[in-house]
Each structure stands twice: as structure tokens, then as C-alpha cells.
Amino acid sequence: MSTLVARMAAAPPRRRAVFPGAALAGLVLAALAALPVAAEAAGLPFLVVTATRMMIFGLAALSLDLVLGYGAMVSFGHAAFIGLGAYAVGILDAHGIRDLAVQAPVAAGACALFALVTGAISLRTRGVYFIMITLAFGQMAYFFMVSLAAYGGDDGLPLSGRSTLFGMRLIEGDPALFYCVLAVLTAALLVLRRVVASRFGRVLRGSRDNAVRMQAIGFSPLPYRLTAYVIAGAIAGLAGVLLANQAEFVSPAYMSWQRSGELIVMVVLGGMGTLVGPVVGAAALIALEEVLAHYSDHWRLGLGLMLVAVVLLSRGGLAGLAAKIGRRA
Amino acid sequence: MTPLLSVRNLRKSYGALKVTDDVSLDVASGELHAIIGPNGAGKTTLIHQLSGSLPSDSGTVHLAGEDVTDLPMVARVRRGLARSFQITSILDGFSVLENVALAVQARSGSSFRFFRPAASETALNAEAMDALGRVGLADRAARRAGSLSHGEKRQLELAVALATKARLLLLDEPLAGTGPEESAILVGLMRELKSTHTLVLIEHDMDAVFALADRMSVLVYGRVIASGAPSVVRSDPAVRAAYLGEEEAA
Structure with missing residues (x-):
């Protein structure tokens, strides 16, 4: 029997098909690492800016996947965390604090606190009510920033420049910011991958699938859901820090409810509960925006059609589609 | 000796309908106490009240002398129910193994x-395998739980309940929907469980109940109309009229 246990332990996790092997991951990482150089050589420097934006929203979508995909909590206010993270940078910058070593922890901490308070209230509800209440909190944060005249209000708040790291101007250039975002995204992906497979992640997934069963074996789902909500909020806050730095500008528009909706689209399009899927979903959505907007002002119509097609063809989103193709090959 | 489970004057009404009407019963440590009754007698409601998933209007539930009446389900599970x-x-x-490992x-x-992969915790897996071994599902451990047959799923339910290391197991119709062969396996399992656990069994299958029960209570319209050893209950005229008679007539 002990050999059987050992075999179980060695058995690959169920979602391995969705998570490509280490070789593929290494290949993607290498390709991304070469992108700024290649884009420069090809005379297409805007590609670096677009790719950075994709990865920033990929980070935000990744964090939402922990809540939405692994916790079955449809949060419709996730953009609020991006906005709060961005404003943490903007407001600190306005007071002369320009270092990431201060900005990033303050942003993550503020977002974690906001998530703790709003999550503790929102998570008393489920389903449509949870969607509504997270939407309401998101809108409250949005209108708070709109009315915050001291920090630009509706007009937004320009930064004095990009943040420094330990006093060094490391992310001044676009390629440098690109590598910084790539590093943060990779780290977040690796950390969350461990989190969802951990004891905590297992309880979160179990509560998603059958909360009554979990109670019957002695788990109350609430503390686990709330913890996931706080982790996701803090990570989305870091995405906000990066977004503020890319634009060198902070605006309430980052946290509008349409933004929250787009984040949900990214997660669903990429594949809920797959981590890497939502990152791909974010990249795909931004790429589609760029390409389709090039052809027509009514590009959202084309986007809608594609979304319908992906959801109908594969419940697992792009990641599910890839896994299906992988199995057939 | 205090009984492991002691229920006194438990009530639950929905409007004018008394679903649980002044139920009192004791379950001694080590016994299998069956609760039988016709459809709509309130058996499942009673299980919900005992397990804590449904609050009672009045009355008390004591587990090993401790008042658990106002405790939620999670707290009762932690106390061994x-x-x-x-x-x-x-x-x-x-996976089948993960279902049980979660209970461990x-x-x-x-x-x-947050960081160590739960699937590779050998201590959890070993205990889970023990429980699976006891219900005869060891060779199914790596399968996806959803792919099991109905009977195997019922065995898995038992393994999960076992893995909680509860002192008292409430089994709500473990034979529901099973065929004769699957039933025989499950009855054998429950006989085995009796040697190590105190069980409260709600079941429709009379053959199984009379084969397994040490004592039984008969529930009709939310009231316990008879309680005692199976042989005593079987010959109780009120029980024959209310319940067993119907069975024989059917």
C-alpha cells in the first residue's frame, strides 16, 4: 500500500494538460525576453509598449482568476484594486515619495485592506448579490477618486516621472519597464501556481465545487474565500503600480466598472481556473482591440462575436481549447 | 454512563406543519441506532437538526454530555459528529484520494x-488510503471521483465520513439508489463500521435495518412512536399499523 501512496503522490496534478510543460514555459519566457531587442531591430518599438500593457493586465486577470476561477466568486469590482494601486503611486509621488520600495508595499497593503473590509461584507452574499455588492464597492472607490480634487479628481493625476527602485532610475526606458513587468508577472504566476495546489488552494477549490460538503467535513469556507480575495486584491494593486508607471499618469478611468467587466472577459476568454489562461486572455483581448480597432470603429462587435465563439466552442476558454488540441496531437 | 448522543424534546415546524415533534432519543456509545419511518416522517429533517445544518425551534442535542444545540455544523464535525x-x-x-485527504x-x-503542494503530503495521503482501504476503494484512489459508479460513490461517502475520525456517524440513507449487489457491499461495510463507530442510520431498506440495528426508533409524522430493540419494535402494534403494515401490504 505504501507504494500505492507513493504513486499517488507522484501522479501529476489534474490540470497539467492546461499548464504546458517546463520546456514550453521556458520557450515563451525566452521569446519574451528577446522581444525588446527584436522590436528595436525591426523598428517597431510600440510593440514593447503594447506587450507591457498586455502583461500588466495579465497580472490583474491572473489575480482575478484566484477569486473567480478557483473561488467561484464573480467579483465585478476588481478594477478598483488596479485603481487604488495606481493612486497609491500617484498620491505618494505628489508628496515626493517616488521609490517603488515604498510605493509597492503601500499599494499592496492598501489594496489588501480594502479587500479585507469589502470582502468581509461582500462574502456574506453569494451569486448575483455578490456581483452587485462588489460592483457597488468598485463604483464607490471610483467616485471617491473622481471627487478627490486635491489629486486631480476627474482629470486624473500626472506623475512627476517613473518610480525609482532604491533610488535608482531603473525603469526609465520602456524596455526596462517591460522586463520589470515580465519579472513581476512570472513571479506572481509561479507563486499562485503553488498557492492553488497547496492545502489552502485545495480548500478553496473544494468550497467552489461543493460548500456544503466542505462544511460537513469541518471547513467553513468564509475565511478561505476572504483570504483569496485579499491576496487577489493585493496582486491587482501591484498591477496598478505598474500601470501608473507605464502611463506616468493616474486616472479614475482605471477603476471604472467597464474595466472590471473587461477583466472578467479576460479570465473567461483565457480559461477560468487555469492561471496561465487569463494571462493569455488579457493578451488576446488587448491584441484584438489593437487589430480590430485598426479596421473599424465598430470593433467591439467583432470582439463580441469572437467571445461568443470561444465560450461556445470551449467552456475552458483558450486554455481549454489548447488542452483539447494538445490531447488530440 | 452518559449516552454519546442525547436528544431531548427536539422540535421543528414549518408554519403549522410539525416536521419534528418532541423527539427524544439516546444513542449509546458503540451501538447502531436506526431511524425508520414512512416517507415524509421527518427523518432527513431530524438528521439536518442533529448535524447542525438546520437550527431547531426548541429542544436540546448533547454530544458526549456537551450541549451542541446551538453549534453550527462545522463546530459539531470538529467535536466528532x-x-x-x-x-x-x-x-x-x-480524485477519489483527494476527496478523502481533504477530510483528513x-x-x-x-x-x-500556501506553498507546499497538498497532493504530496504523504501523511494525509496515507490516512486517506487507510479509509479507502476500509471501504474497499483503494484501487480507485487515483480515479476522478465523478467517474465512479453510483455504488462506489456511496462507498466514497463512507470513506470521507470515516476520515473525519468522527465518534458518531450520521448516515442518511446510504443505500439510496443502489442495486442489490451494491447494497450487499454497503451493508457488509456498515457491519464492519459498527465494530469501531457509533452509528445513527436512516434507511428505507428494512432488510438492511433489521440486519444491522442494535436499537431503532420509529418516526411517524415527526413523532417517535416506538423505540427499542428490533424484535420489540417489530412486534409493536402501533408500528405495525403505522408503518410495517404498509410495507407488507405494498
């Missing part, structure tokens, strides 16, 4: 651990 479900309620997307995890150490 676990239940299985009438409608199979397992995590279909998890619930009572061994904190689950606020």
Missing part, C-alpha cells in the same frame, strides 16, 4: 498553508 448525505455529495472534479486535512493541522 459527522454525517453522510442522502444525495451523493462528493467533489466530482477531485480538516482535522490535522492548519489549512492556511
Whole structure:
């Protein structure tokens, strides 16, 4: 029997098909690492800016996947965390604090606190009510920033420049910011991958699938859901820090409810509960925006059609589609 | 000696309908106490009240002398009172082993651990395999739980209940929907469980109940109309009129 246990332990996790092997991951990482150089050589420097934006929203979508995909909590206010993270940078910058070593922890901490308070209230509800209440909190944060005249209000708040790291101007250039975002995204992906497979992640997934069963074996789902909500909020806050730095500008528009909706689209399009899927979903959505907007002002119509097609063809989103193709090959 | 489970004057009404009407019963440590009754007698409601998933209007529930009347289900599970479900309620997307390992995890150490992969915790897996071995599902451990047959899912329910290390197991119609062969396996299992656990069994299958029960209570319209050894209950005229008679007539 002990050999059987050992075999179980060695058995690959169920979602391995969705998570490509280490070789593929290494290949993607290498390709991304070469992108700024290649884009420069090809005379297409805007590609670096677009790719950075994709990865920033990929980070935000990744964090939402922990809540939405692994916790079955449809949060419709996730953009609020991006906005709060961005404003943490903007407001600190306005007071002369320009270092990431201060900005990033303050942003993550503020977002974690906001998530703790709003999550503790929102998570008393489920389903449509949870969607509504997270939407309401998101809108409250949005209108708070709109009315915050001291920090630009509706007009937004320009930064004095990009943040420094330990006093060094490391992310001044676009390629440098690109590598910084790539590093943060990779780290977040690796950390969350461990989190969802951990004891905590297992309880979160179990509560998603059958909360009554979990109670019957002695788990109350609430503390686990709330913890996931706080982790996701803090990570989305870091995405906000990066977004503020890319634009060198902070605006309430980052946290509008349409933004929250787009984040949900990214997660669903990429594949809920797959981590890497939502990152791909974010990249795909931004790429589609760029390409389709090039052809027509009514590009959202084309986007809608594609979304319908992906959801109908594969419940697992792009990641599910890839896994299906992988199995057939 | 105090009984392991002691229920006094338990009531639950929905409007004018008394679903649980002044129920009192004792379950001694080590016995299998069956609760039988015709459809709509309030058996499942009673299980919900005992397990804590449904609050009672009045009355008390004591577990090993401790008043658990106002404790929620999670707290009762931690005190050793676990239940299985009438409608199979397992995590279909998890492996069979993971379903059981989760129940082990619930009572061994904190689950606020974020980095170590739970699937490779050998201590959890070993205990889970023990429980699976006891219900005869060891060779199914790596399968997806949703792919099991109905009877195997009922066995898995028992393994999960076992893995909680409960002192008292409430089994809500463990034979529901099973065929004769699957029933025979499950009855054998429950006979085996009797040697180590105190069981409260709600069941429709009379053959199984009379084969297994040490004592039984008969519930009709929310009231216990008879309680005692199977031979005594079987010959009780009120029981024959209310319940067993119907069975024979049917």
C-alpha cells in the first residue's frame, strides 16, 4: 500500500494538460525576453509598449482568476484594486515619495485592506448579490477618486516621472519597464501556481465545487474565500503600480466598472481556473482591440462575436481549447 | 454512563406543519441506532437538526454530555459528529484520494498553508488510503471521483465520513439508489463500521435495518412512536399499523 501512496503522490496534478510543460514555459519566457531587442531591430518599438500593457493586465486577470476561477466568486469590482494601486503611486509621488520600495508595499497593503473590509461584507452574499455588492464597492472607490480634487479628481493625476527602485532610475526606458513587468508577472504566476495546489488552494477549490460538503467535513469556507480575495486584491494593486508607471499618469478611468467587466472577459476568454489562461486572455483581448480597432470603429462587435465563439466552442476558454488540441496531437 | 448522543424534546415546524415533534432519543456509545419511518416522517429533517445544518425551534442535542444545540455544523464535525448525505455529495472534479485527504486535512493541522503542494503530503495521503482501504476503494484512489459508479460513490461517502475520525456517524440513507449487489457491499461495510463507530442510520431498506440495528426508533409524522430493540419494535402494534403494515401490504 505504501507504494500505492507513493504513486499517488507522484501522479501529476489534474490540470497539467492546461499548464504546458517546463520546456514550453521556458520557450515563451525566452521569446519574451528577446522581444525588446527584436522590436528595436525591426523598428517597431510600440510593440514593447503594447506587450507591457498586455502583461500588466495579465497580472490583474491572473489575480482575478484566484477569486473567480478557483473561488467561484464573480467579483465585478476588481478594477478598483488596479485603481487604488495606481493612486497609491500617484498620491505618494505628489508628496515626493517616488521609490517603488515604498510605493509597492503601500499599494499592496492598501489594496489588501480594502479587500479585507469589502470582502468581509461582500462574502456574506453569494451569486448575483455578490456581483452587485462588489460592483457597488468598485463604483464607490471610483467616485471617491473622481471627487478627490486635491489629486486631480476627474482629470486624473500626472506623475512627476517613473518610480525609482532604491533610488535608482531603473525603469526609465520602456524596455526596462517591460522586463520589470515580465519579472513581476512570472513571479506572481509561479507563486499562485503553488498557492492553488497547496492545502489552502485545495480548500478553496473544494468550497467552489461543493460548500456544503466542505462544511460537513469541518471547513467553513468564509475565511478561505476572504483570504483569496485579499491576496487577489493585493496582486491587482501591484498591477496598478505598474500601470501608473507605464502611463506616468493616474486616472479614475482605471477603476471604472467597464474595466472590471473587461477583466472578467479576460479570465473567461483565457480559461477560468487555469492561471496561465487569463494571462493569455488579457493578451488576446488587448491584441484584438489593437487589430480590430485598426479596421473599424465598430470593433467591439467583432470582439463580441469572437467571445461568443470561444465560450461556445470551449467552456475552458483558450486554455481549454489548447488542452483539447494538445490531447488530440 | 452518559449516552454519546442525547436528544431531548427536539422540535421543528414549518408554519403549522410539525416536521419534528418532541423527539427524544439516546444513542449509546458503540451501538447502531436506526431511524425508520414512512416517507415524509421527518427523518432527513431530524438528521439536518442533529448535524447542525438546520437550527431547531426548541429542544436540546448533547454530544458526549456537551450541549451542541446551538453549534453550527462545522463546530459539531470538529467535536466528532459527522454525517453522510442522502444525495451523493462528493467533489466530482477531485480524485477519489483527494476527496478523502481533504477530510483528513480538516482535522490535522492548519489549512492556511500556501506553498507546499497538498497532493504530496504523504501523511494525509496515507490516512486517506487507510479509509479507502476500509471501504474497499483503494484501487480507485487515483480515479476522478465523478467517474465512479453510483455504488462506489456511496462507498466514497463512507470513506470521507470515516476520515473525519468522527465518534458518531450520521448516515442518511446510504443505500439510496443502489442495486442489490451494491447494497450487499454497503451493508457488509456498515457491519464492519459498527465494530469501531457509533452509528445513527436512516434507511428505507428494512432488510438492511433489521440486519444491522442494535436499537431503532420509529418516526411517524415527526413523532417517535416506538423505540427499542428490533424484535420489540417489530412486534409493536402501533408500528405495525403505522408503518410495517404498509410495507407488507405494498
